[in-house]
Amino acid sequence: MNAVKPYRLQQGDKVGVIAPASPPNQENLERGIAYLEDLGLRVKVGKNVSRINGYLAGLDQERLDDLHEMFQDPEVKAVICACGGYGTGRIAEQIDYELIKCNPKIFWGYSDITFLHTAIRQKTGLITFHGPMLGSDIGKSDTHSLSKEGFKQLFEPSAFVYTDQVSPLETLVEGEASGELVGGNLSLLVSTLGTNFEIDTKSKLLLIEDINEEPRSVDRMLNQLYMAGKLKDANGILVGDFCNCIAKRDLTLALDEVIAYYVKLANKPALKGFLMGHCNPNISIPLGVPAKLNTLENRLIVDSGIV
Incomplete structure (x- = not known):
C-alpha cells in the first residue's frame, strides 16, 4: 500500500484531542492543551475525553465516536491522543478505515496507541507520529523541552537525524539498513x-520500547516476535527506552542481556539507546516513512512525515 503523508499544520489550524485508551489526568491534559494553543493552534476536545469506565476512557463506542468525529471534521487537521494505558485494541475492528483513508490527517501518540499506528498504517497507508502525549507527558511540570519541540516537525517538512548528540547509542549488531520505520510499544506489537x-x-x-515489564516478560515477548518471524523479517532494529523494566525476583537475567540475545539472534543491524518511549525526553518520529540506520556512524535518518 502506498504511503500517504498528511498535510503540515499552519498557525490557526484546529487540532482534535481524543482519549482512545485510558482516561488522562485532566489537570495535565489542560496544561498539554495550553501548550498546543501556545503553538498557535486551536483545540477541539473530544466529547468523551473526560469519561471514565474503569481503566478505559469511556465505553468502546464513545472512544470510537470521538476518533471518527475528528477524522470526519474537515476543520480538524490533526488528531492528538491525550494518553495511552489500555483500550485501543478493543476498538480496532470497529474503526472505519475508509473514513480515515478519505480524510488523511496527522495522527499522534505512542504506548497503547501503537495498536492504532499499526492498524491505521496497514489499512490506509497513512503515515502517523510516535510521540509524547498531552496528559501523560506534555502537561507534566518536568517535561523535557525536547519532548515538546517534537511537535514543531508538524509545521515544516524536514528529515530528522538522530546521533550520539541526542543520546548515547550502542551497537548491538553492526551494519547499515534502510526501510520503512514501523513499530512502537513491544507489548502492543505482540x-x-x-x-x-x-x-x-x-x-x-523495527522500533521497540516498553514500560513496567520484567526482563522475563520482555524475553517472552521478544521470543514470540522472533518465532513469528518478525525480527528476522526486519531489515534493522531500533531499541528504544525500556522504562522501569526491572526484575521483581532474585533469579533473573539482565534486561540488556535479554534484548541483546534476541537482536543478535535476528542478526540484523541494530542500535540501542534511542530516547523513544516512556522516557523524558521522549523524541518523536513519524512511522511509515523511509529511514536509514548506520551503526558505523551511530546515526538514524528519518524522512519527513508531512507535506
Whole structure:
C-alpha cells in the first residue's frame, strides 16, 4: 500500500484531542492543551475525553465516536491522543478505515496507541507520529523541552537525524539498513499477532520500547516476535527506552542481556539507546516513512512525515 503523508499544520489550524485508551489526568491534559494553543493552534476536545469506565476512557463506542468525529471534521487537521494505558485494541475492528483513508490527517501518540499506528498504517497507508502525549507527558511540570519541540516537525517538512548528540547509542549488531520505520510499544506489537492487524516487518526498520515489564516478560515477548518471524523479517532494529523494566525476583537475567540475545539472534543491524518511549525526553518520529540506520556512524535518518 502506498504511503500517504498528511498535510503540515499552519498557525490557526484546529487540532482534535481524543482519549482512545485510558482516561488522562485532566489537570495535565489542560496544561498539554495550553501548550498546543501556545503553538498557535486551536483545540477541539473530544466529547468523551473526560469519561471514565474503569481503566478505559469511556465505553468502546464513545472512544470510537470521538476518533471518527475528528477524522470526519474537515476543520480538524490533526488528531492528538491525550494518553495511552489500555483500550485501543478493543476498538480496532470497529474503526472505519475508509473514513480515515478519505480524510488523511496527522495522527499522534505512542504506548497503547501503537495498536492504532499499526492498524491505521496497514489499512490506509497513512503515515502517523510516535510521540509524547498531552496528559501523560506534555502537561507534566518536568517535561523535557525536547519532548515538546517534537511537535514543531508538524509545521515544516524536514528529515530528522538522530546521533550520539541526542543520546548515547550502542551497537548491538553492526551494519547499515534502510526501510520503512514501523513499530512502537513491544507489548502492543505482540498483541497484534494472529489478528487482522498483525505487524508487518518485512524489509522494515523495527522500533521497540516498553514500560513496567520484567526482563522475563520482555524475553517472552521478544521470543514470540522472533518465532513469528518478525525480527528476522526486519531489515534493522531500533531499541528504544525500556522504562522501569526491572526484575521483581532474585533469579533473573539482565534486561540488556535479554534484548541483546534476541537482536543478535535476528542478526540484523541494530542500535540501542534511542530516547523513544516512556522516557523524558521522549523524541518523536513519524512511522511509515523511509529511514536509514548506520551503526558505523551511530546515526538514524528519518524522512519527513508531512507535506
